[in-house]
Amino acid sequence: NAGVTQTPKFRVLKTGQSMTLLCAQDMNHEYMYWYRQDPGMGLRLIHYSVGEGTTAKGEVPDGYNVSRLKKQNFLLGLESAAPSQTSVYFCASSSLKAGGQYNEQFFGPGTRLTVL
Amino acid sequence: GENVEQHPSTLSVQEGDSAVIKCTYSDSASNYFPWYKQELGKRPQLIIDIRSNVGEKKDQRIAVTLNKTAKHFSLHITETQPEDSAVYFCAASMGLTGGGNKLTFGTGTQLKVEL
Numbered sequence: 416n417a418g419v420t421q422t423p424k425f426r427v428l429k430t431g432q433s434m435t436l437l438c439a440q441d442m443n444h445e446y447m448y449w450y451r452q453d454p455g456m457g458l459r460l461i462h463y464s465v466g467e468g469t470t471a472k473g474e475v476p477d478g479y480n481v482s483r484l485k486k487q488n489f490l491l492g493l494e495s496a497a498p499s500q501t502s503v504y505f506c507a508s509s510s511l512k513a514g515g516q517y518n519e520q521f522f523g524p525g526t527r528l529t530v531l
Numbered sequence: 532g533e534n535v536e537q538h539p540s541t542l543s544v545q546e547g548d549s550a551v552i553k554c555t556y557s558d559s560a561s562n563y564f565p566w567y568k569q570e571l572g573k574r575p576q577l578i579i580d581i582r583s584n585v586g587e588k589k590d591q592r593i594a595v596t597l598n599k600t601a602k603h604f605s606l607h608i609t610e611t612q613p614e615d616s617a618v619y620f621c622a623a624s625m626g627l628t629g630g631g632n633k634l635t636f637g638t639g640t641q642l643k644v645e646l
Contacts (some may be wrong), residue, residue: 457537457620457636458575464636465629473633474532505574507633514627516561517582520634524573 417441419523421506427529428496430499436491436526438506445511448473448520449481451502458505464489496530503527533558533622537637544611545645552640555620556604561623563632564604566599569618569639575614579606611644618642 422437438447450458460473462481470481474520478500480492489508493500507520534557544550556564565580581588581595581604588595592611597604608615618639624632 446627448631448634451562455540456639457535458634458637459640460633463631463633465627465631469629471627472618474635480592511630514628516624516632517580519565519577519580520630520632 416458419506419508419521421504421523421526422531423466423526424524425527427531428485428493429531430497432496433492433494434496434528435493436506436528438489438508438523439487440506440508440521442508442510442521444508444521446509446518448482448509449479449489449491450505450507451475451500452505452525453502459493460508461504491509491512494529498530501528533561533623533625533633533635535621535635537542537621537640539544539640540638541641541643543643543645546611546613548611550606550608550611550615550642550644552606552619552642553603553622554605554623554637555601556623556635557595557602558623558625559599559602560625561635562626563624564595565622565624565634566595566606567620567622569620571617575620611642613644613646614645616642 464483562583567575
């Protein structure tokens with residue numbers, strides 16, 4: 416049982432390049448989330464999904480797109496990377512148990528992205 | 532939207548002393564308040580949480596208190612140990628339409644436990 420995994424662990428991009436971050440969970444969780452973590456700013460929600468085929472915007476969605484074609488995977492895309500998107504990206508998932516609003520979010524190990 | 536403020540940003544204590552971290556939130560609709568611990572280079576991990584219908588919760592050396600009227604909640608760590616050194620994040624959450632919860636995090640407290 417691997418929990419939440421993220422690919423890649425590190426990536427360096429040039430301004431204007433695109434990339435996709437992959438998040439996978441093997442806990443059969445219904446809900447998945449993407450956060451970014453910047454120094455002194457805590458974690459901020461980018462996008463989230465409440466089920467396969469559904470996505471919604473979080474607090475800081477601009478410049479990112481997401482897709483959830485399979486229940487176990489949640490992809491985060493950057494179409495045209497900017498230096499302001501240099502950050503550590505964390506994926507998380509939580510279960511449907513008892514309605515889901517009080518359930519722990521389990522985090523992946525993170526992806527460190529640098530945009531030059 | 533929800534806004535969570537967390538204080539202090541850094542906290543240094545002697546081993547064996549207690550540590551207290553405080554957070555305030557703005558949206559009275561928030562009903563779930565988890566605390567996460569993040570060691571350097573690692574993922575955040577839940578250490579304790581509390582729901583809005585509970586005033587206090589304790590788990591061994593860790594306790595959380597919630598004052599709904601004042602919209603603030605606190606983390607208390609007693610008998611601190613060097614392995615407690617980490618960044619601690621509070622969060623406030625409300626349920627999402629369709630399920631799940633939307634966490635708004637504080638900016639973190641760097642706790643250092645000195646020998």
